[in-house]
Amino acid sequence: MPLLQINSIKKSFGGLKAVKDVSFSIERNEIVSVVGPNGAGKTTLFNLLTGFIKPDSGEITMNGRRIEGCNPETVCRAGFVRTFQSSRVFPNMSVLDNVTIGALSRCNDVASARREALSIFDFFGSRLHDYSDRAAGTLSWANRTRVEIARALACHPTLIGLDEPTAGMNPAETNEISELIVKLRTEGVTVLVIEHDMSLVMRVSDRIVVLHHGELLMQGTPPEVRGNAKVMEAYLGNGSSSTAN
Amino acid sequence: MNTNTISTRIQPSLQAASLGRTVTLWVIIVGALYITASRLTDEHLVDLMFQIMLAASLAGAWNIVGGFGGQIALGHAAFFGIGAYTSTILFQHYHLTPWIGMLAGALFAALLATLIGAVTLRLRGPFFAMTTVAFTELVRIIVKNWDSLTGGTRGLWIPWEPNPWNFSFSDRNSYLLVAVTLAVLVFSTTAIMAKTKLGFLLNALREDADAARSVGVKATRARLISFAISAAFVALGGTLYAQYSLSIDPTSVLSFDISIQMALMSAVGGLGTVIGPALGAIAAVTSSSLLRGWFGGELGALHLLLYGVLFILVMLYARGGLLGMAINVKKRLTRRFGQGQSDV
Numbered sequence: 103m104p105l106l107q108i109n110s111i112k113k114s115f116g117g118l119k120a121v122k123d124v125s126f127s128i129e130r131n132e133i134v135s136v137v138g139p140n141g142a143g144k145t146t147l148f149n150l151l152t153g154f155i156k157p158d159s160g161e162i163t164m165n166g167r168r169i170e171g172c173n174p175e176t177v178c179r180a181g182f183v184r185t186f187q188s189s190r191v192f193p194n195m196s197v198l199d200n201v202t203i204g205a206l207s208r209c210n211d212v213a214s215a216r217r218e219a220l221s222i223f224d225f226f227g228s229r230l231h232d233y234s235d236r237a238a239g240t241l242s243w244a245n246r247t248r249v250e251i252a253r254a255l256a257c258h259p260t261l262i263g264l265d266e267p268t269a270g271m272n273p274a275e276t277n278e279i280s281e282l283i284v285k286l287r288t289e290g291v292t293v294l295v296i297e298h299d300m301s302l303v304m305r306v307s308d309r310i311v312v313l314h315h316g317e318l319l320m321q322g323t324p325p326e327v328r329g330n331a332k333v334m335e336a337y338l339g340n341g342s343s344s345t346a347n
Numbered sequence: 348m349n350t351n352t353i354s355t356r357i358q359p360s361l362q363a364a365s366l367g368r369t370v371t372l373w374v375i376i377v378g379a380l381y382i383t384a385s386r387l388t389d390e391h392l393v394d395l396m397f398q399i400m401l402a403a404s405l406a407g408a409w410n411i412v413g414g415f416g417g418q419i420a421l422g423h424a425a426f427f428g429i430g431a432y433t434s435t436i437l438f439q440h441y442h443l444t445p446w447i448g449m450l451a452g453a454l455f456a457a458l459l460a461t462l463i464g465a466v467t468l469r470l471r472g473p474f475f476a477m478t479t480v481a482f483t484e485l486v487r488i489i490v491k492n493w494d495s496l497t498g499g500t501r502g503l504w505i506p507w508e509p510n511p512w513n514f515s516f517s518d519r520n521s522y523l524l525v526a527v528t529l530a531v532l533v534f535s536t537t538a539i540m541a542k543t544k545l546g547f548l549l550n551a552l553r554e555d556a557d558a559a560r561s562v563g564v565k566a567t568r569a570r571l572i573s574f575a576i577s578a579a580f581v582a583l584g585g586t587l588y589a590q591y592s593l594s595i596d597p598t599s600v601l602s603f604d605i606s607i608q609m610a611l612m613s614a615v616g617g618l619g620t621v622i623g624p625a626l627g628a629i630a631a632v633t634s635s636s637l638l639r640g641w642f643g644g645e646l647g648a649l650h651l652l653l654y655g656v657l658f659i660l661v662m663l664y665a666r667g668g669l670l671g672m673a674i675n676v677k678k679r680l681t682r683r684f685g686q687g688q689s690d691v
Binding site: 152154173174175178179183184185186190191192193194195199202203204206207208210211212215250253254256257 | 542543544547548550551554555557558559560561562563564565566
């Protein structure tokens with residue numbers, strides 16, 4: 103049984119069909135990326151999966167449990183935790199307190215949540231330990247993303263969803279984050295990445311799901327996706343494959 | 348790895364030390380307040396301190412929702428009025444002592460807050476604020492028109508027959524002692540909240556509600572609990588006000604002005620901090636009392652004008668309120684005179 107199973111999920115806003123009948127699944131311990139040009143419905147799909155908006159129809163099953171239409175806090179408790187585009191840390195709280203909030207989803211007292219948070223820090227080497235008392239809003243983008251991932255890990259997720267984790271980062275930082283994504287898998291966490299930076303996606307993914315105009319265009323391994331004419335067309339526009347113009 | 352063992356080993360002992368210091372300081376402050384409250388003889392000063400304690404309790408209670416949770420509620424006058432009317436009506440109609448009436452009012456306010464909150468706390472920012480304003484108006488209209496129960500616009504009088512069992516005292520100091528107790532209760536609660544789970548969750552919800560929910564923070568639950576606690580404390584203040592002033596009417600306990608005052612004092616003192624609202628209350632009550640003393644009745648509204656100016660200045664130059672300003676000054680002094688100890 104797959105870890106996450108999505109069955110013909112649909113969502114429209116007024117007349118705009120943002121997500122039309124999308125189905126795919128994620129197996130345990132996979133790294134799956136969802137890609138697509140702007141407006142393909144990536145963010146809408148991600149919000150549907152994590153309970154921030156409710157689908158018009160369709161089923162989402164996480165670990166055998168139906169989660170479509172559940173609120174975000176319930177989705178988190180089902181083992182699926184997400185991060186946000188442009189790192190949404192709690193800016194005026196310390197790095198330690200940010201991660202403590204994640205741990206409080208499982209602990210009832212602050213002291214044990216703190217200990218839990220400190221143990222999560224180890225996963226990031228010395229990066230977070232060094233900034234433990236700093237306000238999270240004062241960190242670099244890359245470190246904010248680390249804080250966000252640490253905060254999500256503190257919930258002990260089985261599936262972590264990263265929404266454009268390298269947006270606004272330089273190549274060195276992007277590299278570090280992609281190493282981090284691979285390292286998440288070795289910890290036994292399944293990863294879903296939403297990205298439009300193809301280089302990152304090609305490097306880390308086991309499987310890529312391509313969305314276009316709210317529909318599933320294709321899915322496959324990175325080489326399969328790279329070699330697909332329909333994907334090239336979606337990304338570069340119709341002109342590249344037709345001679346009519 | 349090395350860093351981790353050090354930080355886990357050091358942190359608890361450091362926390363225990365600072366906790367011990369905070370508790371000692373708190374015990375000293377509370378002791379001083381009770382001694383002052385019982386020894387103070389000047390009628391005018393007793394009244395001033397009473398006003399400060401009541402205002403601080405209200406601002407501190409508002410701060411739980413508005414400061415910690417970041418939900419700008421502008422309808423807390425409703426809970427103040429509910430507290431005042433519940434205990435007074437229960438006393439006049441059923442001869443129930445206002446001590447119990449006070450608890451009944453707090454319970455009623457908490458219940459209403461839960462009901463109202465279940466609907467409105469899902470709304471964001473200005474929409475939430477507007478519905479709380481509308482709620483107060485609703486309560487005021489009901490009180491104004493339910494003449495047989497509330498006395499309508501004339502309000503209700505509380506006969507002054509000193510009897511401690513009926514929350515009626517022959518001296519003002521006794522009322523002041525009750526006010527001090529209420530303030531101690533409110534600020535002890537916020538101090539504990541700031542260090543425990545509920546306070547952490549509320550802070551996270553204020554900073555970024557979506558992000559908080561994505562890591563499992565039960566937003567509605569945390570906000571409802573905070574709203575109910577806050578409403579209950581404000582209702583206790585309502586009964587205290589009624590017993591002290593011996594009369595209540597819709598204007599004195601249910602006006603929009605009261606809601607605004609709670610929010611302003613909290614903001615001027617320092618939103619989301621534990622003692623900020625108390626500083627705001629001290630600044631507000633003493634300044635308005637001094638100004639009224641200097642100018643008499645001739646310039647009645649002057650204190651409100653100056654208070655407004657003070658508020659604008661704080662919002663422009665000291666977002667952290669008076670407490671934030673004090674901390675900044677302390678930091679600068681420490682840096683200049685370099686005490687070799689940095690606590691940033």
